[in-house]
Amino acid sequence: MMSNNPYIPMPVTITKIINEVDTNDIKTFRLTFQNKEDEQKFKYLPGQFAELSIFGKGESPIGIASSPTEPGYVEFTVQKAGVIVPGLVTAALHDLEEGAEIGMRGPLGKSWPIEFLEKKNIVVVGGGFAFTTLRSLINYMLHKDNRKRFGEITVVYGARNPGLLLYKNELAAWEKRDDIKTNITVDKGNESWKGREGFVPNVCKEVAPSPKNTVAVICGPPIMIKFTLPVFYDLKFAKENILTSLEMRMKCGIGKCGRCNVGFKYVCSDGPVFSMAELEELPRDF
Amino acid sequence: MAASVLKKVVIEKINEVAAVLMQKGTLIAPVKEEAGANFREIKDPKDIYLDYYNSILSPKMVFFPQMEDFVKYQLAKPKADAKIVEMNLKPAFLFGVRPCDVKSFEILDKHFYASGIIDTYWKARRDNTTIIGYAFDLDKPVDSADFYNTLGIGAADPEGSDIFIVKKDKELLLKGITKKGEALLGELSMLEKADAKDEKYFTDYVKKGKEKKTRFMKVDDKAVAKKYEDIFENNEYWTKMSDACLSCGVCTFVCPTCYCFDICDETIFGKGTRRRIWDACMFTDFTLETSGHNPRTKVSQRLRQKVCHKYSFSVRKYDVISCVGCGRCTRSCPVNIDIYSMVEEATKL
Ligand SMILES: Cc1cc2nc3c(=O)[nH]c(=O)nc-3n(C[C@H](O)[C@H](O)[C@H](O)COP(=O)(O)OP(=O)(O)OC[C@H]3O[C@@H](n4cnc5c(N)ncnc54)[C@H](O)[C@@H]3O)c2cc1C
Ligand code: SF4
Ligand code: SF4
Ligand code: FES
Numbered sequence: 001m002m003s004n005n006p007y008i009p010m011p012v013t014i015t016k017i018i019n020e021v022d023t024n025d026i027k028t029f030r031l032t033f034q035n036k037e038d039e040q041k042f043k044y045l046p047g048q049f050a051e052l053s054i055f056g057k058g059e060s061p062i063g064i065a066s067s068p069t070e071p072g073y074v075e076f077t078v079q080k081a082g083v084i085v086p087g088l089v090t091a092a093l094h095d096l097e098e099g100a101e102i103g104m105r106g107p108l109g110k111s112w113p114i115e116f117l118e119k120k121n122i123v124v125v126g127g128g129f130a131f132t133t134l135r136s137l138i139n140y141m142l143h144k145d146n147r148k149r150f151g152e153i154t155v156v157y158g159a160r161n162p163g164l165l166l167y168k169n170e171l172a173a174w175e176k177r178d179d180i181k182t183n184i185t186v187d188k189g190n191e192s193w194k195g196r197e198g199f200v201p202n203v204c205k206e207v208a209p210s211p212k213n214t215v216a217v218i219c220g221p222p223i224m225i226k227f228t229l230p231v232f233y234d235l236k237f238a239k240e241n242i243l244t245s246l247e248m249r250m251k252c253g254i255g256k257c258g259r260c261n262v263g264f265k266y267v268c269s270d271g272p273v274f275s276m277a278e279l280e281e282l283p284r285d286f
Numbered sequence: 287m288a289a290s291v292l293k294k295v296v297i298e299k300i301n302e303v304a305a306v307l308m309q310k311g312t313l314i315a316p317v318k319e320e321a322g323a324n325f326r327e328i329k330d331p332k333d334i335y336l337d338y339y340n341s342i343l344s345p346k347m348v349f350f351p352q353m354e355d356f357v358k359y360q361l362a363k364p365k366a367d368a369k370i371v372e373m374n375l376k377p378a379f380l381f382g383v384r385p386c387d388v389k390s391f392e393i394l395d396k397h398f399y400a401s402g403i404i405d406t407y408w409k410a411r412r413d414n415t416t417i418i419g420y421a422f423d424l425d426k427p428v429d430s431a432d433f434y435n436t437l438g439i440g441a442a443d444p445e446g447s448d449i450f451i452v453k454k455d456k457e458l459l460l461k462g463i464t465k466k467g468e469a470l471l472g473e474l475s476m477l478e479k480a481d482a483k484d485e486k487y488f489t490d491y492v493k494k495g496k497e498k499k500t501r502f503m504k505v506d507d508k509a510v511a512k513k514y515e516d517i518f519e520n521n522e523y524w525t526k527m528s529d530a531c532l533s534c535g536v537c538t539f540v541c542p543t544c545y546c547f548d549i550c551d552e553t554i555f556g557k558g559t560r561r562r563i564w565d566a567c568m569f570t571d572f573t574l575e576t577s578g579h580n581p582r583t584k585v586s587q588r589l590r591q592k593v594c595h596k597y598s599f600s601v602r603k604y605d606v607i608s609c610v611g612c613g614r615c616t617r618s619c620p621v622n623i624d625i626y627s628m629v630e631e632a633t634k635l
Contacts (some may be wrong), residue, residue: 005370006403044388055366055560056359087576099364178573249573249575252549256405258546259548265547285581
């Protein structure tokens with residue numbers, strides 16, 4: 001199926017599935033395009049998302065976890081959602097095997113503001129599985145053609161325990177590089193854990209990045225955000241220089257269905273990326 | 287401006303006009319149903335109900351049907367077999383729309399058409415349709431729920447229609463407003479030429495329409511938008527306003543400017559349809575995320591979303607209040623919640 005209709009998904013094939021965590025409920029799906037034209041049209045930047053579609057189940061907005069510097073495929077890291085009842089689309093995705101065909105609409109939403117980030121120091125703060133579009137951003141900045149465009153890169157990434165850290169191989173590779181300062185932390189370690197223990201906000205306090213010419217990009221569970229923001233305000237970061245990605249229930253993903261409306265913005269098309277200064281202008285309704 | 291075309295026809299002959307339009311494409315006009323008038327596709331010209339006041343459901347459903355099928359699929363392994371549902375539209379003629387509803391199309395155009403990504407379906411149906419507006423009957427009283435004057439709309443405003451109709455005794459006067467409308471008038475050979483008296487009657491009618499009084503208060507778009515920003519956290523106001531609300535969503539379904547929709551898959555024995563379907567911000571699970579998080583669990587928060595969307599967010603985003611004062615929500619609400627009174631009370635705070 002090919003179409004200029006924004007509601008029609010393009011066909012993609014799952015070419016690789018990576019089980020990310022011990023609990024088996026977070027997997028990374030690598031998708032490749034079935035039509036060359038679709039692939040050429042799918043121009044994205046870190047921070048954007050797509051609607052993943054499974055006929056008979058529906059669609060789900062998922063952040064793009066790969067970087068545009070890796071051509072030929074797009075990756076998504078998906079958690080099996082649902083508290084009492086399993087989520088339709090995410091559960092169905094988890095049941096699929098390599099080789100299966102699904103649909104995809106996108107890229108959707110605004111990316112991390114790359115031009116604004118250029119020539120600045122970047123502090124990336126992530127918690128839990130909300131690290132996906134941050135991974136995209138880090139891999140984008142680390143690419144050899146891009147690294148010079150950005151200043152110092154500092155990462156603070158935490159999970160509840162070592163088994164819940166995503167992208168373990170990449171984390172290890174970043175720790176070996178000298179052009180990125182990687183601070184990985186877990187709330188509670190285990191026998192084999194040799195790294196840092198502690199909550200993300202506390203690690204941010206220790207790392208204490210200077211606000212000078214620096215932008216903080218923060219994604220994580222609400223509780224982490226709540227305690228991390230004051231740390232950055234105390235460090236004298238301006239609201240314009242703290243960015244985050246908002247989550248709101250979505251359907252169309254293109255600013256038409258009204259579902260993700262908050263104040264005069266649609267989170268899907270005006271966001272999901274917002275600065276704290278922009279969020280301050282919105283009613284507390286998300 | 288060049289004098290535009292004015293034609294006339296005796297009311298009985300409207301059947302002939304209808305017959306031609308049905309031949310050219312799809313004719314949609316008010317018909318009488320058990321609960322009141324509604325816009326439906328006309329199969330028999332005798333069904334056209336020109337004596338109606340206003341329809342229960344708004345005519346937005348002509349461009350934005352309650353259900354719009356996107357894809358038909360057949361589940362199979364390793365992959366579903368899916369086909370895009372073609373629209374196969376014939377030219378459409380939307381006949382007998384009241385001026386406030388015509389205005390609602392302009393407002394929805396800003397959302398579906400003129401900003402951001404274009405909604406394929408809205409655009410296709412809109413481009414394909416000729417709008418034949420119809421002045422309210424100025425000899426009849428206005429419904430007490432109406433307040434389109436408040437939004438600057440007159441009972442006989444021709445703007446936004448392609449052709450605009452005014453009733454004169456036993457005749458209808460038809461004026462070409464756009465090029466598309468004028469061309470269509472030219473093709474309707476049963477119409478007679480109107481004379482200078484008719485011209486004057488038409489012009490006077492439009493003028494008199496502006497004097498026909500609905501409920502009225504002075505609202506300044508920017509001021510009311512700001513007011514609602516200021517009282518967004520005024521729980522006392524919102525709780526009082528929403529006290530009786532049942533979250534039934536009827537107000538949004540009948541509203542010409544409400545556009546929220548769901549996208550869902552309906553599958554029966556492996557065959558299914560992905561479609562969009564009207565939804566409402568008044569429903570409890572509208573913003574419920576799979577994690578269980580829901581920013582609008584209280585009815586006061588949902589009614590706040592509805593009212594602020596129309597009178598505040600829309601002004602900031604699209605530079606227009608997205609309400610035309612048609613009164614449908616007030617007439618349809620089972621517990622008499624009235625948006626006009628809500629705004630009136632807000633402006634006093
Ligand atoms: C911009 C954005 C990026 C996201 N990125 C990721 C990601 O990288 N990885 C990941 O695992 N999850 C992500 N999510 C959350 C994910 O969209 C939901 O967990 C998912 O939609 C649940 O769908 P379901 O069909 O399994 O659940 P069901 O409860 O069966 O589905 C209900 C439907 O409601 C909508 N919906 C429900 N919850 C949410 C939600 N939290 N956000 C948006 N729409 C929702 C979807 O349309 C979904 O199909 C993201 C959400 C947003 C808004
Ligand atoms: S809010 Fe009520 S009065 Fe305003 S356009 Fe909608 S139905 Fe009509
Ligand atoms: S029609 Fe009345 S009761 Fe129903 S949701 Fe609207 S305001 Fe509430
Ligand atoms: S998801 Fe439809 S408007 Fe944002």
